[in-house]
Amino acid sequence: MSRRRPYVRSMDGWWRKNPFFVKYMLREGTSVLVGAYSAVVLWGLLALSAGPQAYAGWLAAMSHPFSIVFHLAVLVAVGYHAMTWFAVAPKTMPPLKLGGRAVPAATIVAAQYAGAAVASAVILGAVWGGGA
Amino acid sequence: MKRRSNEPIFWGLFGAGGVVAAVALPAMVLVTGLLGPTGLLGPEALAYERAAGFAGHWLGKLVLLALVVPPMWLAGHRIYHSLHDLGINAHRGLAKVVCYGLAALGSLLAVVALLGIR
Numbered sequence: 001m002s003r004r005r006p007y008v009r010s011m012d013g014w015w016r017k018n019p020f021f022v023k024y025m026l027r028e029g030t031s032v033l034v035g036a037y038s039a040v041v042l043w044g045l046l047a048l049s050a051g052p053q054a055y056a057g058w059l060a061a062m063s064h065p066f067s068i069v070f071h072l073a074v075l076v077a078v079g080y081h082a083m084t085w086f087a088v089a090p091k092t093m094p095p096l097k098l099g100g101r102a103v104p105a106a107t108i109v110a111a112q113y114a115g116a117a118v119a120s121a122v123i124l125g126a127v128w129g130g131g132a
Numbered sequence: 133m134k135r136r137s138n139e140p141i142f143w144g145l146f147g148a149g150g151v152v153a154a155v156a157l158p159a160m161v162l163v164t165g166l167l168g169p170t171g172l173l174g175p176e177a178l179a180y181e182r183a184a185g186f187a188g189h190w191l192g193k194l195v196l197l198a199l200v201v202p203p204m205w206l207a208g209h210r211i212y213h214s215l216h217d218l219g220i221n222a223h224r225g226l227a228k229v230v231c232y233g234l235a236a237l238g239s240l241l242a243v244v245a246l247l248g249i250r
Binding site for chain 1: 149150151153154155156157158159160161162163164165166167168169170173174177178180183184187196199200203204206207208209210211213214217219234238241242244245246248249
């Protein structure tokens, strides 16, 4: 083993020194709430398959104030994730051509927002009005 | 010969999760976490018979599977790579097994739960 101890610059907190990287870490950080929300929904599915009593327990937990605060945080996180995801899509997706011309990035971004709006309307519309 | 990387598989699942999370999760969160439980979507919006009826149909199962499973892989993939970004580089192999393993376990449980709803 070598006794050399070269100086290695610390990487601690590297992302805090540049606003671009702060935004990057925020974006990646949204995945923690996505994971937590996935676990909550999975719990709901397991409760649903276990029967009415287990499902009622899950529903009761969902209306607890702590749960509401948690889901508000998740909503902010997935909203931020969506904005960043739509913004980079023109760079990450294969080149899209229409009539021999590359589709402008702004059009791709706008189309995704429109798609998300339609999907949201379908989901909310499908659930809305139960028992009415 | 160099062993092939398994990264493309996880990256593909991550991509699917990113799309689902961006397009459908905001509305899903509103339904299951905010408007549903508070009754703002109607008093019976998340009622057992309704939810079980939807998840009991094979098409409902597919929709729920597509909404629930990919975001798990998005989370697993990003958390695994964020550990490196945060300088947590000990036990990389274990981190990979835990991150993707939890996503796999969650996916399996979702399939089992959905198959159990008739």
